[in-house]
Amino acid sequence: MMQQLQRPYCARCQHRIRSILRDVDDYALENLDSTKACYLYKKGQVIFSEGIPPTGLFCVHKGKVKVYKTGGEGREKIMRLAKNGDVIGYRSLLTGEPSSVSAAALEESVICCIPQETFFKLLRGNGGFSMRIIELLSAELGRAEEEIVHIAQKPVRERLAEALLLLKDTYGTEDGDSSALNVRLSREELAGIVGTAVETLVRALAEFKRQRLISTEKKKIRILDLPRLIEIGNLHD
Amino acid sequence: MMQQLQRPYCARCQHRIRSILRDVDDYALENLDSTKACYLYKKGQVIFSEGIPPTGLFCVHKGKVKVYKTGGEGREKIMRLAKNGDVIGYRSLLTGEPSSVSAAALEESVICCIPQETFFKLLRGNGGFSMRIIELLSAELGRAEEEIVHIAQKPVRERLAEALLLLKDTYGTEDGDSSALNVRLSREELAGIVGTAVETLVRALAEFKRQRLISTEKKKIRILDLPRLIEIGNLHD
């Protein structure tokens, strides 16, 4: 399915200092490096799927990943976007349930998989690591609860503004064009972030274009009026 | 503001075996009992408020509590319902931020407050306790993500069915009337659980009554057709 790669060393990984592995000791790092696996996923490839028991913790070495849930009528809600140094798949690992979400690569991505046993060894052996996990879960829970209120109470237009700001925050802008978001999403994916139907998303995008807040050129989105976008996104907080 | 009570002993608390304190050792329990405080809150009294730095971990000894967020136009979204043995206020404690939610008593409630320092002492000193916190956060995150999809994709009618089932699960039914929910909520609060406007909630309730799925008598809600309610609530999962 996906290509297996030679493992990069966590010990030398540039993302590690900002990741949840930041204060894992050398001994544990060695164990980690010797038990993990590393894969190359092509754009669109599924990393793991809802309903399947998790096999380990996934760590994005390089690339962009969407974490999503598939709702009743097959509509996809994107729960989280992961970038270099982010981990995914930890929640179901911790509850011992089958995964409650799926994950797929938004672009070609290199992703390491830390086996379940290694993960739990880290958790038990290292107080710092379990504290990082707690912080991660707390932050995610906070974000999720925010999103519940927003989806329940804010109109699409404001949620779209928020989504665009999130994309800028998460993936930044292109080298040489600081207004162009550094990620390419289909309209369906964008709708999945906002939590609305594709057609509604397209109309909201068109309105933003008319108002010169953004411009689009295929999947490339440029932010033309950041202050105004922030205003719209945070209007009803 | 609220009445301070003599502290009940955690060591003898009947809820402890099912709570996150279940495997705290005797020594730590003693420290807990000597540093905590315990208060009586009347119906409607606020326990803590959004935006205020947390002072400790709250543990519901007896009573019913709503945890909620206030959205843009002052509309209240209820995020969680707590019962005997449940803890609230842990998330902001863990991230070190001001509280992202408020909490208030749904009925007269006895609630203990474990000071921040005692809480962190438990967290550092006891691997089991931090594991319980991780499980709690993971479960809450799972529930929150479920709710995001539901609010984004399910109509009010189905979310109301879910809410009624949640109330039954959480607080059970009255002694001597196994169809009557053992909790009294205002229509506004019910709307806050479902995530909709009061008028919309009232209409959905009226429809359920017409279809003989439930009956209401003031704030008392009886579930008349549980199987059908389950069907409606889980239709689009």
Place this chain on the structure above:
DNA sequence: CGAGCGATTGAAAAGACTCAACCACCGTGG
């Protein structure tokens, strides 16, 4: 070149929200 998918637009319908009025109940103070 044609098939097919993703993006876009239009039109209609459904769902939910708002506003306003009204009712029912409750407790208070005269």
Place this chain on the structure above:
DNA sequence: CCACGGTGGTTGAGTCTTTTCAATCGCTCG
């Protein structure tokens, strides 16, 4: 004791938002 005011619940009507369905367009890939 009763009138009063207030709050919470309910209903109706109209409006706005969002969804749905259908059709079109444009591009890409075989």
